[in-house]
Amino acid sequence: xxxxxxxxxxxxxxxxxxxxxxxxxxxxxxxxxxxxxxxxxxxxxxxxxxxxxxxxxxxxxxxxxxxxxxxxxxxxxxxxxxxxxxxxxxxxxxxxxxxxxxxxxxxxxxxxxxxxxxx
Amino acid sequence: xxxxxxxxxxxxxxxxxxxxxxxxxxxxxxxxxxxxxxxxxxxxxxxxxxxxxxxxxxxxxxxxxxxxxxxxxxxxxxxxxxxxxxxxxxxxxxxxxxx
Amino acid sequence: xxxxxxxxxxxxxxxxxxxxxxxxxxxxxxxxxxxxxxxxxxxxxxxxxxxxxxxxxxxxxxxxxxxxxxxxxxxxxxxxxxxxxxxxxxxxxxxxxxxxxxxxxxxxxxxxxxxxxxxxxxxxxxxxxxxx
Numbered sequence: 001x002x003x004x005x006x007x008x009x010x011x012x013x014x015x016x017x018x019x020x021x022x023x024x025x026x027x028x029x030x031x032x033x034x035x036x037x038x039x040x041x042x043x044x045x046x047x048x049x050x051x052x053x054x055x056x057x058x059x060x061x062x063x064x065x066x067x068x069x070x071x072x073x074x075x076x077x078x079x080x081x082x083x084x085x086x087x088x089x090x091x092x093x094x095x096x097x098x099x100x101x102x103x104x105x106x107x108x109x110x111x112x113x114x115x116x117x118x119x
Numbered sequence: 120x121x122x123x124x125x126x127x128x129x130x131x132x133x134x135x136x137x138x139x140x141x142x143x144x145x146x147x148x149x150x151x152x153x154x155x156x157x158x159x160x161x162x163x164x165x166x167x168x169x170x171x172x173x174x175x176x177x178x179x180x181x182x183x184x185x186x187x188x189x190x191x192x193x194x195x196x197x198x199x200x201x202x203x204x205x206x207x208x209x210x211x212x213x214x215x216x217x218x
Numbered sequence: 219x220x221x222x223x224x225x226x227x228x229x230x231x232x233x234x235x236x237x238x239x240x241x242x243x244x245x246x247x248x249x250x251x252x253x254x255x256x257x258x259x260x261x262x263x264x265x266x267x268x269x270x271x272x273x274x275x276x277x278x279x280x281x282x283x284x285x286x287x288x289x290x291x292x293x294x295x296x297x298x299x300x301x302x303x304x305x306x307x308x309x310x311x312x313x314x315x316x317x318x319x320x321x322x323x324x325x326x327x328x329x330x331x332x333x334x335x336x337x338x339x340x341x342x343x344x345x346x347x348x349x350x
Contacts, residue, residue, distance in 0.1 A: 001209045006348065008218070015151045019125070022181075026201035032209075041252055080255060101259040108346040109232050109263065113208050115123075116216040116348060120342050136241065136273055139313075139334050142342045215239070215347040 003027055004107030005037040008118030010045030011060035012053065017046050020117035021063055028071045036074045036107040037064075039096075041118070044082040047075070047096040061093045068095030076103045121207050121214040122174075125151035128163035133217040138166060143173035146211055148204060149196075150179040157183070158191040171195050179204060234345035235266045240275030242350060244294070245285070250278045251293050253350030258296070261303035268307035268344075269300075270337060271329070275350075276314045279325040297327045311337050 005024055009016035024034055039046050051061045068075050075096045077087060082098055089098060108114045122141050128134045134149075134156050141147065147170070149157050156163040157178040167176065180198040183189040192198065199207065208214055238257050244250040260267050271279060278297070285292040300308070308329040315321065315331065322331055332340075341347060 003208070015125070019150060022201045023204055027205045030202060030205055032205065040256075041248060081252060101256055102262065104256060105236075105260045105263050105265070108236060108348070109234055109265065113214055114346050114348065115208055115214055116218070117125075118216065118218040118349075120347075132273060133241075140272070140338045140341060142338050145342070213342075213344055213347060215341065216349055218241075218349050 001027075001113060002033045002035045002111045004035050004104075004111035004114040006104065006107075006114060006116040006118075007037060007039045007043040007046060008041045008116065010042040011051060013042070014119050016117040016119065017043070017060055017064075018058075020115075021060070021067065023115060023117070024073070025067060028067075028073075034071070034073050035111045036076055036103060038104040038107055039075070039077045040081050040101075040104065042081075042085065043118075044077045044085055044087045047077045047082075047087055047092050047098075049091060049093040065093045065095040078104070120145045121211040122147045123214060123216045124149055124153040124156070125216070125218070127152045127155040128161065128166075129155070134163055135166070137217040138170045138174075141170070141174055146175045146177065146207055148177045148179065148199070148207055150182050150204070152182075152186075154178050154182045154186060154188065157193055157196045158188050159193050160191075164193060167193065168195075177203070177207060233264065233266055235268070235343065236260055236346045236348070237268050237270055237341060237344040239270045239272060239341070239347060239349040240278055241273040243274040243277040244283070245288065245290060249350040250275075251291075253348075254293060254296050256348065256350075257300070257305060258303060261305055267305050268309060268340070269305070270341065271308070271310045272314050272337070273311075274314075276310055276318060276320060276325075279308075279310070279327060279329065280320070281324060281326040294326060300327070309337060309340065 007020045283294045310329045
């Protein structure tokens with residue numbers, strides 16, 4: 001099965017990014033394909049390379065970057081939502097790219113399922 | 120359809136709206152704070168029990184355990200892990216998150 | 219060709235039923251506005267798009283929104299523009315209107331009011347459901 005994943009909230013404040021990550025990881029471990037993970041609304045904040053969470057807790061941004069590297073997952077941050085929130089190319093953690101909302105619609109079209117994680 | 124509810128019934132009307140609009144034969148998965156609806160004695164218990172006559176209800180074990188309520192789950196609710204969550208999404212033709 | 223149009227071309231042939239479910243009021247959070255932005259983009263992809271307004275989502279369609287005082291953009295005219303993008307299927311849950319003391323006459327755009335049961339049936343038949 002090919003999954004599109006939509007993450008609507010930023011790291012830590014909501015559990016959305018955690019749930020999305022753990023779902024995505026489980027799907028990949030089961031041999032499914034992740035067509036794209038799309039970050040919208042405050043979800044764009046998952047792409048910031050400047051986050052510095054406490055050492056004894058999970059590093060949400062790095063986790064996404066590692067997953068992207070390990071499984072070649074496409075992590076896309078919505079350009080309009082990113083601009084609103086001050087997320088720009090030079091701030092992106094590895095594995096993330098900024099693109100248009102069309103990428104979300106495309107994930108819905110090309111994927112077999114679109115799973116949404118938010119508030 | 121796989122319906123996903125992630126908020127407690129005390130905080131949001133997401134579960135209520137989901138149950139109102141879910142068709143018979145759908146599956147409902149409670150995740151994150153939504154798992155409180157799966158606990159015995161909670162305000163949504165009766166409503167959920169009624170719904171279980173026409174929907175299959177699941178709860179994410181990891182979220183129940185995190186909140187210390189894994190031992191309080193209502194009878195008839197099946198616990199799944201993230202792999203099971205993935206299987207549920209595959210097993211239904213579509214999914215909807217009630218945020 | 220814009221990126222959206224190009225992507226629309228690449229996906230040419232696949233037509234899916236997209237339903238955008240609006241359950242939140244406008245202005246208190248950004249979900250209504252940014253949700254509408256997805257709907258407008260989806261128009262470029264020639265998909266079978268419909269919008270459902272449930273719970274507080276019906277408030278997005280109320281006439282007479284005046285946002286000068288909160289210094290925010292009034293985006294409600296965009297709902298009237300949807301028709302120009304061939305997005306004409308706007309469904310409003312009757313129970314949601316009634317629970318809020320509203321009628322169809324209070325809404326700024328033509329909609330199809332339907333019961334929960336009718337809306338439930340429609341939702342179940344969608345390929346992609348995105349809730350805002």
